[in-house]
Amino acid sequence: MIAVIGGGIVGGLIAREINKYIEDVYLFEAKNSIGTGITKGNSGIIHGGYDDPPGSLRAQLCYIGNQLYDEISRELSIEVRRIGSHVIALDESELAKINELEEKAAKNNVKEYRILERNDLFDMEPNLNADALMSFYCPIAGVTEPWKVAMQSVKSVELNGGKVLKNKKLVEVKRKDNKFELSFEDGSVYTADLVINAAGLYADEVARLFGDEVPAIFPVKGEYFLLGKDVKYVNSVIFPMPSELTKGCLVIPTVDGGYLAGPTAHEVKSKQDFSTTRDGLAEVKEKSLRLVPSLDFSRNVVKTFAGLRPESREKDFYIDIGKSSVIHVSGIRSPGLTAAPAIARYVVEYLIQEKLHINLEKRKDYISHVEKIPHFVDTDYGYWVRAIEQDPEAGEIVCFCNEVTKREIREAIRNGARTIDEVKFATRISFGECQGSFCVSKILKMICEETGLEPKDVLQNEKGSWIIDSEVRTI
Ligand SMILES: Cc1cc2nc3c(=O)[nH]c(=O)nc-3n(C[C@H](O)[C@H](O)[C@H](O)COP(=O)(O)OP(=O)(O)OC[C@H]3O[C@@H](n4cnc5c(N)ncnc54)[C@H](O)[C@@H]3O)c2cc1C
Structure with missing residues (x-):
């Protein structure tokens, strides 16, 4: 049996990818529902892949993930809206940074972008700050509902004979005859031949249960406003110039017609601190109004919320095989949901097949299409x-x-x-x-x-x- 620990977008897609070859896949999720960890509270953007640090695993997997979303959308009946994104230069100093983005895009092999002058930019986005001078426009960027990707992935696993078990928090591991005896908080025990750790914020702690060390994870909080659908603000995702730490505070159309403003990026102490704060929300307001001055935070706010990024000092994904032979998929911060389909292939095609030398053959009886509930x-x-x-x-x-x-x-x-x-x-x-x-x-x-x-x-x-x-x- 192959066990996947963690039912977020990453674990869900990995379990689905393995299930294309092997029926006996078990996905264990600590909570009572799927896709309600980091996968629930984020910007939902399918990034273009142009601005991740060249040479990083993030850069390697983001663009491939972006491209795989066409297939994911078709097969899992997920809504993907490729509405494009603009990185806006608001003054002369930011104009220079547009060149840096072009250089990074070239190094990351991303060709799908255009530099838009003021007139073209305002034709597309009339509600931007009137000072906007230019944009780095990426038409392949889009938005999706990441929790639906996770939910439809596990539906696909169940459809193809795999098992998805909720309320299963892994708490102890023993080695027995080259296998892993996995003990869960509810007292149940399962034996696995191979384990993939995709436990999000807790992937470092789960790695330790197997005697492995991965880069420590610390939470970086992102606070948001969700705004209603009755006002039209923007057509595409609007970014400021990115910094070393984050892509910045954005304005994002959601799949169902509303808008997100946010997120902030501040390190917090607890992996359970999902609170929104007066200071954080004030920062979101100030920064997003700089991009789109007409955002109405007095009458159009639906709710506020926060998500936690699983950050590491290395600022990159850590996806590798531990001393214990367990595959750890850790530090999956942004652009993790974009990269998730590519991460799943990396785990199965590179780590399992090439590095662990496990020969896998595609199942002939595999059903790739999953229906959705019609809206x-x-x-x-x-x-x-x-x-x-x-x-x-x-x-x-x-x-x-x-x-x-x-x-x-x-x-x-x-x-x-x-x-x-x-x-x-x-x-x-x-x-x-x-x-x-x-x-x-x-x-x-x-x-x-x-x-x-x-x-x-x-x-x-x-x-x-x-x-x-x-x-x-x-x-
Ligand atoms: C504010 C913010 C904005 C972001 N914006 C974007 C974006 O626009 N685009 C993008 O590409 N990425 C974005 N990301 C990153 C993206 O959301 C994450 O990379 C992705 O959701 C990570 O998914 P995951 O499956 O690894 O984690 P999770 O969704 O957290 O899944 C891990 C699961 O493991 C379970 N688990 C933990 N411990 C155990 C255990 N012991 N036993 C069993 N199960 C366990 C958890 O309950 C959880 O459900 C953003 C992240 C944040 C926080």
Whole structure:
């Protein structure tokens, strides 16, 4: 059996890649849902790959990952919007840095970019700061929903005979007859022939369970505002000039029509510190307004949130085989979600096949396509009408912000969603302006109807995040 530790975008895609060759793959995720670690809280950008340090593993895998997203999108039924990105020069000193970006792009073999003069830039992005002088435009950059990539990857693993086990936190490892005996927090034990550690922020701690050392991971927090869809701000991703530490505070259209402003980049002490702060949000406001002055932070804010980057002093991905023969996929900071499909191939084709000399043959019975739950308002009218004829719930809108129907929610629950957030990330319900005020009770009721759970047992997301704390008369 091959075990993958960690059900984020990286572990999900690695498990899927291995599963193309071997049926006996197990993915173990510590939390009760998939894709809710780093994969949940980030900018969602498929980067162009032009500005990672030339020669780094990040640079090597980012552009390939970007290109693989066409296939990922087709096979996993994921929405990828290649809306392009601009790095904006706002003054003379920043103009010089556009040349540096061109030099880096050349070293990283990225050819898909153009330098746009003021007029062309404002034709594309009329709401930019009027001081903008020029942009480095990359048309292959885009946005996606990284948690959906993780969720659809594990769906693909299950479809092809692999196992995806949640609430499985790896806590102890023993070596037995050249195999690994993996013990989990819930007392269960599994034996694996090969292990891939893709534990995100905790990959350094998981490596230590195997007696291996990888570069220490420390969390770097990024705070964001999510803005609503009712105002049109920009058409593409807007970057300032990048610094050594970060790509800067950006303005990003989201897949479902809203906008993100952020992130900050400040080292924090705890890997569990997802708080937003007055100072962090003030910094996001100031920096993003410098790019797009019309951003309305007084009336258009939907929510604020923070994500944690798994940073290392080396500032690069660490993907290698440890002394124990375990493959560690660690330090997967930005552009990790872009690179993730390429990381999965690197692990299987280079580390497993070439370095560990394990011969693998592609399965003939492998099913590459995974269906998604149709979002009916995005389908054509005839399709939707036929769906309603077959099932009236396809016409019953439950989420008015994102126009999600009862049918979509029921499908998500039938596909295994048990928490409010699992339904939310599968369908986009309660992602919108009302943030669930109108729909959480309806989702809760449907989870109870479908699964037989008591309302007090339904969680928002992690353990202890119950919504109702006592008996209810009726729901
Ligand atoms: C603020 C911010 C912005 C970013 N923006 C971008 C961007 O725009 N584009 C881009 O390409 N990248 C971006 N990134 C980087 C990208 O989000 C990450 O590289 C990627 O999500 C990492 O995914 P992962 O699967 O490695 O980690 P995770 O999603 O954290 O998955 C690891 C999983 O392992 C599980 N786990 C941990 N310990 C154990 C254990 N002992 N046993 C079992 N399971 C365990 C965790 O619960 C978790 O679910 C950004 C990151 C941040 C924080």
